[in-house]
Amino acid sequence: MKFTVLTLFPEIPRAFFENSIMAKAVEKGIIAYELVNIRDFALDKHKTCDDNPYGGGAGMLMKTEPLCRALEKVNVKPKTGKKNGKKRNKTKRVIYVTPSGKPLTQKIAYELSREEELVFICGRYEGIDQRIIDSYIDDEISIGDYVLSSGELAATVIIDSVYRLVDGVISSESLEEESFTDGLLEYPQYTRPEVFAGMKVPEILLSGHHENIRKWRLKKRLEKTLRYRPELIAQARNNGKLTEEAEKMIEEITNPSPLSGETGD
Numbered sequence: 001m002k003f004t005v006l007t008l009f010p011e012i013p014r015a016f017f018e019n020s021i022m023a024k025a026v027e028k029g030i031i032a033y034e035l036v037n038i039r040d041f042a043l044d045k046h047k048t049c050d051d052n053p054y055g056g057g058a059g060m061l062m063k064t065e066p067l068c069r070a071l072e073k074v075n076v077k078p079k080t081g082k083k084n085g086k087k088r089n090k091t092k093r094v095i096y097v098t099p100s101g102k103p104l105t106q107k108i109a110y111e112l113s114r115e116e117e118l119v120f121i122c123g124r125y126e127g128i129d130q131r132i133i134d135s136y137i138d139d140e141i142s143i144g145d146y147v148l149s150s151g152e153l154a155a156t157v158i159i160d161s162v163y164r165l166v167d168g169v170i171s172s173e174s175l176e177e178e179s180f181t182d183g184l185l186e187y188p189q190y191t192r193p194e195v196f197a198g199m200k201v202p203e204i205l206l207s208g209h210h211e212n213i214r215k216w217r218l219k220k221r222l223e224k225t226l227r228y229r230p231e232l233i234a235q236a237r238n239n240g241k242l243t244e245e246a247e248k249m250i251e252e253i254t255n256p257s258p259l260s261g262e263t264g265d
């Protein structure tokens, strides 16, 4: 899979591509990447990449021409050939990262991980001209309800969420029990030492009893999801992902019987 990033600050995503598991995936040839500096496509002597917005208002917008030339350089075609809402760059999906896009989720990350190439446009200033969005962009994606000063961190967050789902990057077992994979948050985890700062690892995890550990973990996942993200429980229920066992545990967590003082911790 290939990631192409169009940016005014290539050093920001570069640090991610050159380190850790991503660097290994690149070395193995599972992932390829290209960083394109939009400023290289500004033709005036000052390499200007911003301009005033029509209609006035605070701030500047990214200039259209350097961005279009950068898109051309990486073979992204305008949407004129788009049919029935399908993307026209068959092997590329073009993403503009923006706070006004659809929120990134694990489901979207899975969907993107099946593409051959993702091309990211990182905005700066107040963003990009709407006509660039209309003519080139397949998806507008936000990484959350807050505003960053430019798109490189957002693009890098999306790339990180996607590449680790590509076959061969990390083990499929590690992915199976992660937060969101089956609609719930992850259970708490512990490593050595057995007692840390006076706090002991829950006894059940030392018992070696796999079935009890599985049940404890499921209960902890449900407790955590109910506490922090109750809407995920409703979603998992609607998607048929809550087993009878999980529903029973939810009942116990939300309406604890006065006699049950047992926590397993």
Ligand code: SAM
Pocket (backbone or CB within 6 Å): 096, 097, 098, 099, 100, 121, 122, 123, 124, 125, 126, 127, 128, 141, 142, 143, 144, 145, 146, 147, 148, 149, 150, 151, 152, 154
């Ligand atoms: N004027 C824009 C607005 O109000 O929606 C904000 C522009 S922001 C200062 C500059 C750039 O940072 C955006 O064009 C976008 O590429 C990126 N950005 C900022 N926050 C983001 C977020 N939450 N998700 C994705 N990209 C973001």
